[in-house]
Amino acid sequence: DDDLNEGELMMITGCYYVETSSRNQESQLSWWPKHNIWKDGPFDAGYWTPAAESWFQHRLHEI
Template structure:
């Protein structure tokens, strides 16, 4: 089985289940954005980019230096929103690819 389940993905992202103070309820805090957060952001262009690598290495350095702590999904979404310019690029790229493949396969 090659699929990664949610508990394995949480382990990779460094997820901690932390008490919220409201009964047995917990919140997820993670060292890295969870897959569910990452997929919805503009950093997810379908492949690992040089910008992704720079961001990863910068964040890893901050973790190692003790400059950051695990964060919730809202924080991750807000922290990565500065890359919103990618949304239009990704959309146009995917549309162009779809159009090209559709036209090519109809030949």
């Protein structure tokens, strides 16, 4: 089985939870786009493109 599970995908994207102002509620944040966002976005060409690299370098510089 070569597929990553949900926990592994969350770890790769740097997901973490923060408390919200609502009682007993958390919000999920991540440093990088979550898998479902990435795969439906403009950079998922099936291979690493120059546009994806440019976006990655820009995001890396921001954080």
